[in-house]
Amino acid sequence: MKNFLKSKGFRExxxxxxxxxxxxxxGFIITLFVSDDPIAAYKAFLFGPVxxxxxxGDWLEESLTLILLGLAVCIVFSASQWxxxxxxxxxxxxxxxxxxVLFVPLPPVWRITLAFIAAMAVAFxxxxxxxxxxxxxxxxxxxxSLMLNTVALKLFEYLLKNFIMPEKAxxxxxxxxxxxxxxxxxxxxxxxxxxxxxxxxxxxxVTAMVYVIIAAVIFAYFLLYKTSFGYELRTVGSNKKFAxxxxxxxxxxxxxxxxxxxxxAGLAGVHLSLAIYNRVMMGMSFGLGFEGINIAILAGNxxxxxxxxxxxxxxxxxxxxxxxxTSDVSRELVVVIQALVLLLVTAERLLPTIQRRISDQREENxxxxxxxxxxxxxxxxxxxx
Amino acid sequence: xxxxxxxxxxxxxxxxxxxxxxSTPIILPALGGLIAISAGVPNMALEGLMVVGAFTGVVVSAxxxxxxxxxxxxxxxxxxxxxxxxxxxLHLNTDxxxxxxxxxxxxxxxxxxxxxxxTGDKGNSASLASLSxxxxxxxxxxxxxxxxxxxxxxxxxTYLALILAILVYxxxxxxxFGTHLRAVxxxxxxxxxxxxxxxxxxxIALLLSAVFASLGGMNLSMAYLQLFQRDMAAGRGWIxxxxxxxxxxxxxxxxxxxxxxxxxxxxxxxxxxxxxxTQLVQMIPYLTTVGALVVYGIQKKRAAQERMKKYQRxxxxxxxxxxxxxx
Numbered sequence: 001m002k003n004f005l006k007s008k009g010f011r012e013x014x015x016x017x018x019x020x021x022x023x024x025x026x027g028f029i030i031t032l033f034v035s036d037d038p039i040a041a042y043k044a045f046l047f048g049p050v051x052x053x054x055x056x057g058d059w060l061e062e063s064l065t066l067i068l069l070g071l072a073v074c075i076v077f078s079a080s081q082w083x084x085x086x087x088x089x090x091x092x093x094x095x096x097x098x099x100x101v102l103f104v105p106l107p108p109v110w111r112i113t114l115a116f117i118a119a120m121a122v123a124f125x126x127x128x129x130x131x132x133x134x135x136x137x138x139x140x141x142x143x144x145s146l147m148l149n150t151v152a153l154k155l156f157e158y159l160l161k162n163f164i165m166p167e168k169a170x171x172x173x174x175x176x177x178x179x180x181x182x183x184x185x186x187x188x189x190x191x192x193x194x195x196x197x198x199x200x201x202x203x204x205x206v207t208a209m210v211y212v213i214i215a216a217v218i219f220a221y222f223l224l225y226k227t228s229f230g231y232e233l234r235t236v237g238s239n240k241k242f243a244x245x246x247x248x249x250x251x252x253x254x255x256x257x258x259x260x261x262x263x264x265a266g267l268a269g270v271h272l273s274l275a276i277y278n279r280v281m282m283g284m285s286f287g288l289g290f291e292g293i294n295i296a297i298l299a300g301n302x303x304x305x306x307x308x309x310x311x312x313x314x315x316x317x318x319x320x321x322x323x324x325x326t327s328d329v330s331r332e333l334v335v336v337i338q339a340l341v342l343l344l345v346t347a348e349r350l351l352p353t354i355q356r357r358i359s360d361q362r363e364e365n366x367x368x369x370x371x372x373x374x375x376x377x378x379x380x381x382x383x384x385x
Numbered sequence: 386x387x388x389x390x391x392x393x394x395x396x397x398x399x400x401x402x403x404x405x406x407x408s409t410p411i412i413l414p415a416l417g418g419l420i421a422i423s424a425g426v427p428n429m430a431l432e433g434l435m436v437v438g439a440f441t442g443v444v445v446s447a448x449x450x451x452x453x454x455x456x457x458x459x460x461x462x463x464x465x466x467x468x469x470x471x472x473x474x475l476h477l478n479t480d481x482x483x484x485x486x487x488x489x490x491x492x493x494x495x496x497x498x499x500x501x502x503x504t505g506d507k508g509n510s511a512s513l514a515s516l517s518x519x520x521x522x523x524x525x526x527x528x529x530x531x532x533x534x535x536x537x538x539x540x541x542x543t544y545l546a547l548i549l550a551i552l553v554y555x556x557x558x559x560x561x562f563g564t565h566l567r568a569v570x571x572x573x574x575x576x577x578x579x580x581x582x583x584x585x586x587x588x589i590a591l592l593l594s595a596v597f598a599s600l601g602g603m604n605l606s607m608a609y610l611q612l613f614q615r616d617m618a619a620g621r622g623w624i625x626x627x628x629x630x631x632x633x634x635x636x637x638x639x640x641x642x643x644x645x646x647x648x649x650x651x652x653x654x655x656x657x658x659x660x661x662x663t664q665l666v667q668m669i670p671y672l673t674t675v676g677a678l679v680v681y682g683i684q685k686k687r688a689a690q691e692r693m694k695k696y697q698r699x700x701x702x703x704x705x706x707x708x709x710x711x712x
Contacts, residue, residue, distance in 0.1 A: 034502045137682025143627040147671040158664035330501040335494030342487040347477035
């Protein structure tokens, strides 16, 4: 028990909970100022998502997208690449998968399979641009990926408006995907489940994508922690020079870190167009890509922790939606809370006593190493000549 | 409208004047970014700080009716927010990049939240009677045919940006504190050993960068337009960061790079009158940013290779000379 209390994981969880508590408290204080009925508003925010079945569905749907985005960001952040192009990859994934399902003349199963593959491939390829620029020309990936996000969004709008949208449509949206081409519900079609299944299908659109996502979480975990590619990725992330001297092809790893993340971001796009909205349309939950960053950071870049973080943030977002619909407080409050939580979670010294001791120790070690290094240089390193 | 009309209008004085106008809200945050990067603390929150400045300026001007007070408040609001970020980074060891992202989130959604609370509208502040800064007509110059259109009649912020660009140059290269600031950016350990308080210098650099960003934001909401729009900066803060990189981290380079983006934006506006789909035209400034970073990267790489070659050649020459001497 004592060991558990001192373990790193427990401290992390404690820190996150503390940050959440502070964030939610501040959120409540803000609500007190702006709302006529702050208690009701905050109640809607905190308990809204579980108050009705369709709201639970909304929460789960959003969380599933967030899981995929969190995984995508985990992979690039593990390699310490500040790449935030996940948004653009998701947008293109949504577009391509929707187009394939709507227009490619293949039997349903093949069509959907092709849609998945196409979306992942496009998201993979899209990241090649910033990846190569970063790896070979050292162009700031943050800036390039952000610029390309906008380009992707404009491309989406252009293609949707000029080629995909039916002529008489009033809103910027494609036709609905016909019923036989939709993903089945996540509850298997067995006699015992018939009633539950029908109830869920009516109220929510949580689809069989759930299983794909569970597989994706496990796949990401294995990729990062059980394969040599994952090891290379993390080594590049923690120390580029060391990785280079260790014989790792750093440039290749950087390129792969961004492109592989595209696989997950592309899937997130698939989830948007094939599971949640059942069509391609403007303003399909865009902006979620940045939530992926929040989630990856909250999960400490650990794929297995991503679902928890995603469910948590999905809950906050769903709660904010309910709050906006039922009270006079706007949903942006939740993003303010999230930003505060993000700041607090990443503040290394939030739990002062424990943290300071550790950081002091680390510093002492560093200093010792430095002293050793200096001595070695002064003496002249025997290995060098 | 046909292409030759576009070309003719691009060569006109009005076009050059519009380039200057469009470049201003990029030059200002870029200069802020330059100061921060020079101190070794790249400020990723410029975008959000611009939005906060723009929002505060509009709201204060609407409620007090005083433009100058509004500008001061806009600056103060951005500085306060960046202080929060700097505090988290410098004293609580939050990663600066993540802190920057968090602040961006805070600013972009926080302003929408407050806008909704104040006006009941999430899109813009059209219902608030906000003010704008006056345009300045420079006495004698305004009557010269071509030059008058180009140089005169801009808003206060444009002239302020040009003056500030010069001041930043003087500050960074010709003042004691500017030298300290660059020293901290180059090598914080060495700076510490010389008795410079690294944290204090970095804090001041970040606060200064916020002043610039907020001015850029207010340029958008109190001169460019006369209202606040949700996410008004529209990526200009990020383009500003790109401009700093592109300009080789020098004041002149940064300004020139910002003008390049202003130019591509202005071109896009002109092309909008042709029958090219708007979405494709709107991509131009962003693609220019990426393209410019590519060119810069290639140049830098080539320069490094040249240096390497030169060094190797010198080495070979020296060896050859030695060989000759020993014979």
